Amino acid sequence: xxxxxxxxxxxxxxxxxxxxxxxxxxxxxxxxxxxxxxxxxxxxxxxxxxxxxxxxxxxxxxxxxxxxxxxxxxxxxxxxxxxxxxxxxxxxxxxxxxxxxxxxxxxxxxxxxxxxxxxxxxxxxxxxxxxxxxxxxxxxxxxxxxxxxxxxxxxxxxxxxxxxxxxxxxxxxxxxxxxxxxxxxxxxxxxxxxxxxxxxxxxxxxxxxxxxxxxxxxxxxxxxxxxxxxxxxxxxxxxxxxxxxxxxxxxxxxxxxxxxxxxxxxxxxxxxxxxxxxxxxxxxxxxxxxxxxxxxxxxxxxxxxxxxxxxxxxxxxxxxxxxxxxxxxxxxxxxxxxxxxxxxxxxxxxxxxxxxxxxxxxxxxxxxxxxxxxxxxxxxxxxxxxxxxxxxxxxxxxxxxxxxxxxxxxxxxxxxxxxxxxxxxxxxxxxxxxxxxxxxxxxxxxxxxxxxxxxxxxxxxxxxxxxxxxxxxxxxxxxxxxxxxxxxxx
Ligand code: NAI
Ligand code: MG
Numbered sequence: 001x002x003x004x005x006x007x008x009x010x011x012x013x014x015x016x017x018x019x020x021x022x023x024x025x026x027x028x029x030x031x032x033x034x035x036x037x038x039x040x041x042x043x044x045x046x047x048x049x050x051x052x053x054x055x056x057x058x059x060x061x062x063x064x065x066x067x068x069x070x071x072x073x074x075x076x077x078x079x080x081x082x083x084x085x086x087x088x089x090x091x092x093x094x095x096x097x098x099x100x101x102x103x104x105x106x107x108x109x110x111x112x113x114x115x116x117x118x119x120x121x122x123x124x125x126x127x128x129x130x131x132x133x134x135x136x137x138x139x140x141x142x143x144x145x146x147x148x149x150x151x152x153x154x155x156x157x158x159x160x161x162x163x164x165x166x167x168x169x170x171x172x173x174x175x176x177x178x179x180x181x182x183x184x185x186x187x188x189x190x191x192x193x194x195x196x197x198x199x200x201x202x203x204x205x206x207x208x209x210x211x212x213x214x215x216x217x218x219x220x221x222x223x224x225x226x227x228x229x230x231x232x233x234x235x236x237x238x239x240x241x242x243x244x245x246x247x248x249x250x251x252x253x254x255x256x257x258x259x260x261x262x263x264x265x266x267x268x269x270x271x272x273x274x275x276x277x278x279x280x281x282x283x284x285x286x287x288x289x290x291x292x293x294x295x296x297x298x299x300x301x302x303x304x305x306x307x308x309x310x311x312x313x314x315x316x317x318x319x320x321x322x323x324x325x326x327x328x329x330x331x332x333x334x335x336x337x338x339x340x341x342x343x344x345x346x347x348x349x350x351x352x353x354x355x356x357x358x359x360x361x362x363x364x365x366x367x368x369x370x371x372x373x374x375x376x377x378x379x380x381x382x383x384x385x386x387x388x389x390x391x392x393x394x395x396x397x398x399x400x401x402x403x404x405x406x407x408x409x410x411x412x413x414x415x416x417x418x419x420x421x422x423x424x425x426x427x428x429x430x431x432x433x434x435x436x437x438x439x440x441x442x443x444x445x446x447x448x449x450x451x452x453x454x455x456x457x458x459x460x461x462x463x464x465x466x467x468x469x470x471x472x473x474x475x476x477x478x479x480x481x482x483x484x485x486x487x488x489x490x
Pocket of ligand 1: 168246
């Protein structure tokens with residue numbers, strides 16, 4: 001044995017590292033037993049209810065209203081009344097003031113909101129604390145800045161609000177999606193009826209408290225809860241002037257069919273199956289971090305997740321080796337533990353969908369890898385998963401899994417990378433990893449996706465427009481572009 005090797009043998013390497021538990025304080029959140037609908041600034045006692053749970057342990061959290069058509073009608077009436085009798089006359093700088101207040105209150109109460117978001121949605125507290133909450137507040141700050149500058153944003157076009165916006169959001173980023181919807185709607189002078197997803201209503205309901213604190217006039221924002229039936233009522237109600245929807249492509253298509261010919265405005269932010277393309281000159285360790293952030297962030301419940309990894313063949317083996325070693329360090333478990341990287345799957349329905357697609361990948365012949373990890377017994381969990389030997393025709397390469405599951409494909413030339421990346425009905429996002437600036441520019445011209453990240457992934461900023469092509473939807477949220485869907489022009 002060489003001298004060096006013997007020396008290494010004697011090095012005091014600990015055999016195992018254990019993390020001490022680092023739980024965030026759950027009692028920061030005070031839940032009510034039962035929540036109604038927030039209509040015209042008041043709580044409406046719900047006619048029908050259901051129970052919302054903590055997906056990490058299946059414990060019931062609170063009873064939630066399931067809004068009936070009559071309740072949807074009341075909410076839309078309140079929004080109309082607020083629009084006609086006051087809000088549309090409020091000066092733009094006053095509107096901005098309310099948005100600034102909301103942003104500041106969200107910052108002040110961010111710890112409470114972060115805990116609630118993790119409790120009801122299953123996402124790790126590190127993410128709700130460091131991503132969802134700061135971005136939600138930033139979104140309100142950003143659109144507060146635009147409220148009194150609309151005629152500069154759209155010179156000579158006389159921008160006017162549309163009226164009542166019906167907004168339907170999903171469960172993967174409940175408060176952040178609420179911010180993406182409500183901030184631009186209010187900045188442009190509209191009023192709102194928003195429906196959060198049925199599995200994650202609690203942060204939207206706590207947000208009603210923020211609206212009261214900010215003294216937003218009653219009826220300007222109304223929150224109704226319930227499942228897809230409630231959503232469908234909101235979409236077809238004649239009192240709504242615009243629908244903004246984020247969710248599945250299937251429901252997006254149904255909404256588009258429903259609204260055809262009605263003259264109602266529509267924006268859709270739907271699913272994705274993004275390619276994350278790694279060229280042989282990329283910094284591999286950085287790329288591994290980007291891949292992990294691309295698909296395991298928020299348990300992969302991300303519409304723009306980098307769910308298809310396209311690796312240049314010459315670096316495939318070392319890259320996949322590094323990726324598997326990195327996966328073994330991800331900590332899966334209690335969302336409220338500050339050391340957790342991967343939390344609970346949001347619902348049993350979503351867990352079933354992930355399991356079904358993963359089983360199809362194994363059946364079709366892909367090779368599965370999961371790092372050793374012990375999943376909690378109660379609640380909904382799925383281990384971080386990588387599939388190699390994936391063919392483009394496999395369902396796991398075509399369909400949105402919306403879970404912590406990565407499908408790896410390889411390519412030899414940039415042309416082949418582009419062809420494979422664009423071989424999808426979606427077109428929301430993509431990633432490119434290379435040291436060459438010229439290649440980044442060339443790829444971003446050729447990839448058919450609304451958002452393209454270079455040497456990074458899943459980075460968001462309120463000033464940057466976000467949205468898709470083809471089956472990923474249409475319309476943009478964020479940036480100056482995000483104002484336009486809420487305005488009419490002369
Ligand atoms: P979904 O599209 O059914 O739910 C999203 C929102 O739409 C919820 O608030 C829901 O109550 C509402 N909704 C459902 N049916 C409706 C209808 N007919 N009219 C109006 N609103 C309706 O999504 P789901 O069933 O929760 O998830 C299924 C799949 O969709 C996921 O596995 C994932 O692939 C994809 N998805 C994509 C999202 C994205 O951010 N692009 C978000 C959520 C899901
Ligand atoms: Mg659905």
